[in-house]
Amino acid sequence: MENSVxxxxxxxxxxxxxxxxxxxxxxxxxxxxxxxxxxxxAKLDEIITHYEGTLNQKISHFLGYPxxxxxxxDALAPLLHFHINNAGDxxxxxxxxxxxxxxxISVLDWFAKLWEIKKGEYxxxxxxxxxxxxxxxxxxxxxxxxxxxxxxxxDSHYSIFKIARIYRxxxxxxxxxxxxxxxxxxxxxxxxxxxxxxxxxxxxIGSTMKGAIDNIDMVIETLEExxxxxxxxxxxxxxxxxxxxxxxxxxxxxITFKKSIGSITISGHKFLGCPIPCGVLLTRLEHINxxxxxxxxxxxxxxxxxxxxxxxxxxxxxxxxxxxxxLGLENEVHKCIMNACxxxxxxxxxxxxxxxxxxxNTVVFEKPLDCEFIRKWNLAYEGDIxxxxxxxxxxxxxxxxxxxxxxKTRLRKPLCLADKIGAENCTCILHI
Amino acid sequence: MENSVxxxxxxxxxxxxxxxxxxxxxxxxxxxxxxxxxxxxAKLDEIITHYEGTLNQKISHFLGYPxxxxxxxDALAPLLHFHINNAGDxxxxxxxxxxxxxxxISVLDWFAKLWEIKKGEYxxxxxxxxxxxxxxxxxxxxxxxxxxxxxxxxDSHYSIFKIARIYRxxxxxxxxxxxxxxxxxxxxxxxxxxxxxxxxxxxxIGSTMKGAIDNIDMVIETLEExxxxxxxxxxxxxxxxxxxxxxxxxxxxxITFKKSIGSITISGHKFLGCPIPCGVLLTRLEHINxxxxxxxxxxxxxxxxxxxxxxxxxxxxxxxxxxxxxLGLENEVHKCIMNACxxxxxxxxxxxxxxxxxxxNTVVFEKPLDCEFIRKWNLAYEGDIxxxxxxxxxxxxxxxxxxxxxxKTRLRKPLCLADKIGAENCTCILHI
Numbered sequence: 001m002e003n004s005v006x007x008x009x010x011x012x013x014x015x016x017x018x019x020x021x022x023x024x025x026x027x028x029x030x031x032x033x034x035x036x037x038x039x040x041x042a043k044l045d046e047i048i049t050h051y052e053g054t055l056n057q058k059i060s061h062f063l064g065y066p067x068x069x070x071x072x073x074d075a076l077a078p079l080l081h082f083h084i085n086n087a088g089d090x091x092x093x094x095x096x097x098x099x100x101x102x103x104x105i106s107v108l109d110w111f112a113k114l115w116e117i118k119k120g121e122y123x124x125x126x127x128x129x130x131x132x133x134x135x136x137x138x139x140x141x142x143x144x145x146x147x148x149x150x151x152x153x154x155d156s157h158y159s160i161f162k163i164a165r166i167y168r169x170x171x172x173x174x175x176x177x178x179x180x181x182x183x184x185x186x187x188x189x190x191x192x193x194x195x196x197x198x199x200x201x202x203x204x205i206g207s208t209m210k211g212a213i214d215n216i217d218m219v220i221e222t223l224e225e226x227x228x229x230x231x232x233x234x235x236x237x238x239x240x241x242x243x244x245x246x247x248x249x250x251x252x253x254x255i256t257f258k259k260s261i262g263s264i265t266i267s268g269h270k271f272l273g274c275p276i277p278c279g280v281l282l283t284r285l286e287h288i289n290x291x292x293x294x295x296x297x298x299x300x301x302x303x304x305x306x307x308x309x310x311x312x313x314x315x316x317x318x319x320x321x322x323x324x325x326x327l328g329l330e331n332e333v334h335k336c337i338m339n340a341c342x343x344x345x346x347x348x349x350x351x352x353x354x355x356x357x358x359x360x361n362t363v364v365f366e367k368p369l370d371c372e373f374i375r376k377w378n379l380a381y382e383g384d385i386x387x388x389x390x391x392x393x394x395x396x397x398x399x400x401x402x403x404x405x406x407x408k409t410r411l412r413k414p415l416c417l418a419d420k421i422g423a424e425n426c427t428c429i430l431h432i
Numbered sequence: 433m434e435n436s437v438x439x440x441x442x443x444x445x446x447x448x449x450x451x452x453x454x455x456x457x458x459x460x461x462x463x464x465x466x467x468x469x470x471x472x473x474a475k476l477d478e479i480i481t482h483y484e485g486t487l488n489q490k491i492s493h494f495l496g497y498p499x500x501x502x503x504x505x506d507a508l509a510p511l512l513h514f515h516i517n518n519a520g521d522x523x524x525x526x527x528x529x530x531x532x533x534x535x536x537i538s539v540l541d542w543f544a545k546l547w548e549i550k551k552g553e554y555x556x557x558x559x560x561x562x563x564x565x566x567x568x569x570x571x572x573x574x575x576x577x578x579x580x581x582x583x584x585x586x587d588s589h590y591s592i593f594k595i596a597r598i599y600r601x602x603x604x605x606x607x608x609x610x611x612x613x614x615x616x617x618x619x620x621x622x623x624x625x626x627x628x629x630x631x632x633x634x635x636x637i638g639s640t641m642k643g644a645i646d647n648i649d650m651v652i653e654t655l656e657e658x659x660x661x662x663x664x665x666x667x668x669x670x671x672x673x674x675x676x677x678x679x680x681x682x683x684x685x686x687i688t689f690k691k692s693i694g695s696i697t698i699s700g701h702k703f704l705g706c707p708i709p710c711g712v713l714l715t716r717l718e719h720i721n722x723x724x725x726x727x728x729x730x731x732x733x734x735x736x737x738x739x740x741x742x743x744x745x746x747x748x749x750x751x752x753x754x755x756x757x758x759l760g761l762e763n764e765v766h767k768c769i770m771n772a773c774x775x776x777x778x779x780x781x782x783x784x785x786x787x788x789x790x791x792x793n794t795v796v797f798e799k800p801l802d803c804e805f806i807r808k809w810n811l812a813y814e815g816d817i818x819x820x821x822x823x824x825x826x827x828x829x830x831x832x833x834x835x836x837x838x839x840k841t842r843l844r845k846p847l848c849l850a851d852k853i854g855a856e857n858c859t860c861i862l863h864i
Contacts (some may be wrong), residue, residue: 031538031750038757045507048751051532055514058529065528067515075477077509080707082487083499096497097490097810100483106463128560131739139598159739166571166737168600269740275512276708277740305598307563307591308701308709318463319480325470378529 063388063402064380066241066362068273070393073316084311089303090125100311103318110321111280114247115264117257123288125304126268126314129277130240131159133265134202135305137236138163140263140287141200144234149194152202153182155209157238160202169200178422179357180204180212184222191226198232199223205239205246205255205264209382210355210421211362211389213242213253220260235261240279241389242359244271248326248333252359262287268313271332272320273392278313332392336361339399340390346403353414353428355421361390364421370409377402385420495820495834496812498673498794500705502825505748516743521735522557532743535750542753543712546679547696549689555720557736558700558746561709562672563591565697566634567737569668570595572695572719573632576666581626584634585614587641589670592634601632610854611789612636612644616654623658630664631655637671637678637687637696641814642787642853643794643821645674645685652692667693672711673821674791676703680758680765684791694719700745703764704752705824710745764824768793771831772822778835785846785860787853793822796853802841809834817852 029047059069087096090104108124127133134157141148150171152160164171172194175186182203191199201223203214216237223233237243239255243266246252255264268278288303324332340361347354347365355364367386368374379386388394388402416428423431461479491501519528522536540556559565566589573580582603584592596603604626607618614635623631633655635646648669655665669675671687675698678684687696700710720735756764772793779786779797787796799818800806811818820826820834848860855863 029534031534033538033542033750033753035754036758038760039754041507041755044751044754048507048511052510055511055516055530059514062530065517067517067530069515069530071513071515073512074509075473075480077506077512078484079480079487080505080509080512081503082491083501083503083701083705083707083709084487085497085499085701085709095810095812097807098487098494098499098501102461102463106465110465128564128738128742129740131737132560158734162734162739167598267740269515269517273515275515276742276744277515277517277738302590302594305563306560306709307594308561308699310560310708312708318465319476321465322467322471322476323473326468328470375529378527380527 058378059393060398061376062378063394063398064378064386066270066389066391068269068271068391068393070391071273071275071320073275073319076312076315076319079312079315084315086126086309086311086314087307091123098311100314103311104314107280107314107317107321108282111266111282115255115257115282117282117284121285122257122282123285123303124280124282126309126317127265127279127281127304128306128310128313129269129279130157130238130265130267131163132305133267133279133281134159134236134238135163135166136281137238137263137265137283138167138169138200138202139305140283140291141234141236142167142169143291144262144287145198145200145232148198148200148234150200150202151187151190153204153207153214155180155207155212156202156204157208157240160238170197176207176212178420179355180207180210182214182219184215184218187219188222188226191223191228195227198234199228201233201235203235203237205237206242206357206360206362209362209380209385209387210364211242211357211360211387213246213357213359216253216255216259216261230260233260237261237264239264240267241270244329245333245336245361246359248330249337249359257282257284268317271391272317274313274316274320276310276313276316278310278317280317336390336392336394339394339396342396343388343390343399343403346399347406348427350403350407351414351427351432352406352410353417353421353426355425363388363390366415366417368406368410369412373405373409377405383420384415384417490810491825492830493808494810495826495830496810496818498702498821498823500701500703500823500825502823503705503707503752505707505751508744508747508751511744511747516747518558518741518743518746519739523555530743532746535743536746539712539746539749539753540714543698543714547687547689547714549714549716553717554689554714555717555735556712556714558741558749559697559711559713559736560738560742560745561701561711562589562670562697562699563595564737565699565711565713566591566668566670567595568713569670569695569697569715570599570601570632570634571737572715572723573666573668574599574601575723576694576719577630577632577664580630580632580666582632582634583619583622585636585639585646587612587639587644588634588636589640589672592670602629608639608644610852611787612639612642614646614651616647616650619651620654620658623655623660627659630666631660633665633667635667635669637669638674638789638792638794641794641812641817641819642796643674643789643792643819645678645789645791648685648687648691648693662692665692669693669696671696672699673702676761677765677768677793678791680762681769681791689714689716700749700752703823704749706745706748706752708742708745708748710742710749712749768822768824768826771826771828774828775820775822775831775835778831779838780859782835782839783846783859783864784838784842785849785853785858787857795820795822798847798849800838800842801844805837805841809837815852816847816849
């Protein structure tokens, strides 16, 4: 969206009034805040209704990002009358009385069961999103191993590299296999070269672009082989989207605290669907107790990153879990995976290079050349490849229209993408 | 709130069903998520309605925290149907199409005018709250001066000390005057002892407990006197509550980018009022450009801390500013200050040690002994002192009831608080 804001240098009201609300040349509403006396409800309603229309339009072509846009929280609208704040540690209770920590703890208990860690042995909280979950998980690792090196695959979410920089940690990028999964052979070499320092490892469950799942078991094996016992490594699992999906897929790799991992985080606005970005972080209680000791020096049990935390986020997640139930979630996971397979087949049938990892709803294909087409369908891309993440709001009809239009706007022979998504997925003249 | 969550070790549904929704011994609803098939709307509605009643009850006695609970965003309820995400830099546009960056930029432009910095010279974003604003402002300071020392008064918000630790920065606590304001004489001494390193300074506009306003002009003067020219210091202003109020109070110290400050942050859920925690950070564009250069190395214009950011937060703030207008905001500020003066008088008339800083709505007094009274009125306290923050939802009737009850439950002579709030505010036998 272009910036359609009016430029006005003074907070004066009258002279700007007539321009208010009118649409500018781009068809956007003018949103500048200029009326000293406050705007009328009617004018504001007009803007919001117009904006709602724009959003509906966008949602109908929303394919490229892993956010579920199919949810209904109308029953929670009355709670918009309150500022609900779960400031601080959910397990300590909050002196801020208008909180929803009871809902938060129900949510955390549910995830503890999902990821197989007992109540009383875990700690966690509802975050503002995936980045805060990663900030917290990696901070635990760093506090445990102040001179530890952060290892993460080159396909990791951009937040991981930002966090390393913010935290002043040495960060080593590990290579990936062609499917986007961490390359344990490369990890082995890198660990060997830095065996004097503990390893803090971020694993992608799955990766942002290719939906690849790093192999937890193989990473732990690699660590052990290289002489890193359990007390010299810390593994954080960035499970933004798949952390919530894999438990519902038979034979999928298990994401569980029965393995030697330290923390898992997922995003609430991804698979579950939520109006605001949010997430869940779970770790072992022993880690947070270590962290707390340090925090007590500054006179506070300030165990979260953000301090003030949205009470609504916990209620949204709680409500979604309650409404869907385990069976509802399972059905949704299967539907997404099935539709992703459908899209893969359609693209392949149309002669377009396409890759779909196992247990993944992220369909990777050649980046379309037409910018307008990319924008219209909200595709995410990187270099020569683009992807569609098949979430709950994505229907077969949407996928059909998408593929039909793709074919129509595609005026070239397939690119060779063998080095990016594998020869078996490439439809170029050499690999077909 | 105590944790009323049921303990159940399995995700099994049937055996738990009969216990669902029933109230436990504490009168709380049971919130555990146990039904595999999903809960009925009726049951969930019952829980939400009960919770809404609890919140209404709490709001009617909500005095201790600086959050405005008097707002109405019913008109925005239809937007709860969308996940709106302003991922990334608001000025770069987002490839995530379902965004509200147009609203966000209108909000930022409004604050730029309020704090006197021209469009084109500032950069900023809508944050998840005060802590993220501080995280960002102090990060800019650290990236500008990698070996800089963070100075902040001992009365600063707990997030500042947490940030120093997270960022691996040397942090020096500066003493305060009795009113809670930074002690520039102490700052002078500390700067002298560390004059070889640049200074990154966090200022409280105002402080969490006493509502004290650090004197920006005097701090800048102190820096200059001690041989710190403008290119050797960075000032971040934590204006969580007052950053939004002082501009509407005649003769109050001005919070403006015309002074040598680097960034200002406020919380959206404090003075303005908002269901979810959020905030605004503004800085000089030159700083963010420096930050960006580094970020580009990792292949991204990833200029915010949180990455995925709530689009609703920007719309809430935008809506509040539009509806109130400058005159509406001014009236609200005056009402809060007037009611704070009223409370101060009432407490003093009752013989209770009380302090109220100039331009402040934070009334400080002796900590009540009765825990139930503290809990009922949601008072915040520290050591021997407690406070009421007189926000928009606080009526004269609430204050009258509060003081009446305080007097009734107070079965002692006034403590001497001369060393905490000044002899002139103390009502003990020595100072009356």
